Amino acid sequence: MFESLQDRLGLILNGLTGRGALSEADVSAALREVRRALLEADVALEVVRSFTDRVRAKAVGAEVLKSIKPGQMVVKIVHDELVEMLGATGVSIDLNAPAPVVIMMVGLQGSGKTTTSGKIAHRLNTREKKKVLMASLDTRRPAAQEQLRQLGVQAGIDTLPVIAGQSPTDIAARAVQAAKLGGHDVVILDTAGRTHIDEPLMIEMAEIKRRSNPHEILLVADALTGQDAVNLARNFDERVGITGLVLTRMDGDGRGGAALSMRAVTGKPIKLIGVGEKMSELDEFHPRRVADRILGMGDIVSLVEKAAENIDAEKAAAMAAKMKSGKFDLNDLADQLSQMQKMGGMGGIMGMMPGMSGMKDKMAAAGLDDRMFKRQMAIISSMTKAERANPDLLKHSRKKRIAAGSGTDASDINKLLKMHRQMADMMKAMGGKKGGGMMKQMMGGLAGKMGLGGMGGMPDLSSLDPKQLEALQKQAEASGLGKGMPGGMGGLPGLGGGKLPGLGGGFPGLPGLPKKK
Secondary structure, three states, X not given: OOHHHHHHHHHHHHHHHXXXXXXXXXXXXXXXXXXXXXXXXXXXXXXXXXXXXXXXXXXXXXXXXXXXXXXXXXXXXXXXXXXXXXXXXXXXXXXXXXXXXXXXXXXXXXXXHHHHHHHHHHHHHHHOOXXXXXXXXXXXXXXXXXXXXXXHHHHOOEEOOOOOOOOHHHHHHHHHHHHHXXXXXXXXXXXXXXXXXXXXXXXXXXXXXXXXXXXXXXXXXXOOOOOHHHHHHHHHHHHOOXXXXXXXXXXXXXXXXXXXXXXHHHOOOEEEEEOOOOOOXXXXXXXXXXXXXXXXXXXXXXXXXXXXXXXXXXXXXXXXXXXXXXXXXXXXXXXXXXXXXXXXXXXXXXXXXXXXXXXXXXXXXXXXXXXXXXXXXXXXXXXXXXXXXXXXXXXXXXXXXXXXXHOOOHHHHHHHHHHHHHHXXXXXXXXXXXXXXXXXXXXXXXXXXXXXXXXXXXXXXXXOOHHHHHHHHHHHHHOOEOXXXXXXXXXXXXXXXXXXXXXXOOOOOOOOOOOOO
């Protein structure tokens, strides 16, 4: 979503961080570029103006700490103001009210209200173990009520039975009554939308609000809407009174202006963001993490949370046991590749790693992208069980059959086998007695850098809650460990500034890639 804005701001701020001293003219020139970048990203003009004014006021009179370059100070000020613009802290759905808690979904037609209603119900049911009832108040759009019923069946959520001819306000009152009788914790009202805001819509919304007394009124808006989203949010807030925003299609290739503008204009928090089509693809909105990613600082906390959600603990334990014994076959490699894809693929993971967002293009140019992983998965899938367990069986005739089955050629298969061999050798070295000590030392050194020396190694990140992870990330930054300021990875041991070992311009040191001639 924010890639073009991230690239533009990265270039502008990179130009500042390399300088020893900054004049007022330098700051003004940079802020002109920042203003242009934000306007091109569809951020509302009034929001851009107040943002750059606040940054200028802080940057020009800023006291520069001895250990920080002036340019980095400006980056920090821009980062802090971005966080402020998006909302200082993340706010989740408020369920602190007598049951059943009524959540009213409002928005224009096509913004994704019905799907988002299903996603929120699924989230409350699976994560917070709440009993949820969904009711469709959309009597105008053909099959709208049937769509919500199907989503309920898919997610295992109760839906209000449809009675033909009832008005939206009567359905709302019946839904609240049914939720009380059925012992439901939450009732979600999926209201009707229009293609544009009109008076009958607003009257209907106000009447539904009066009859159902909702605790939360969530405005669902399409993140690809652009500047018109600001007018939409303002109108709904003035007439109905919204308590929060849900942005859909945040996984799209829009410029992200709606997300940056709506919170600043309405003062209402963005509570959730839709990041895909699946029922589980609805995330909480964390302003600081989004600001980190926009400025190319990565998002280690979200990466670890994603890993905890997607990585199978039993499989991970089995993999660790295999590593200890030095075994690593092609089935294990396939597991590793599929887990990477679940976490958002190579691009998604790199985007969350501090200082690495700019490497995505170089990696794609070097041939290391998600398409390569899909090819490798296809190759492994075309092998027999015996071949996956024992790659030494793969002679010319077998490779020919596998190439035909996976739509690749012998050179792709050889690259995969070379990559597997190198990974297997590395696993053996780490799993052996000698290598185990080396691994422990390395992890212990990393923990010492982060001020965790007494823990005898890296903490188990999967067992930490988000607040502890946030604190850990701040500790890492304070130690100069992956600070993520544009231009480098800070002081990660042995990384030599902003480059991983042997990275040069592309990724010649990585297995399975052609070396530079």
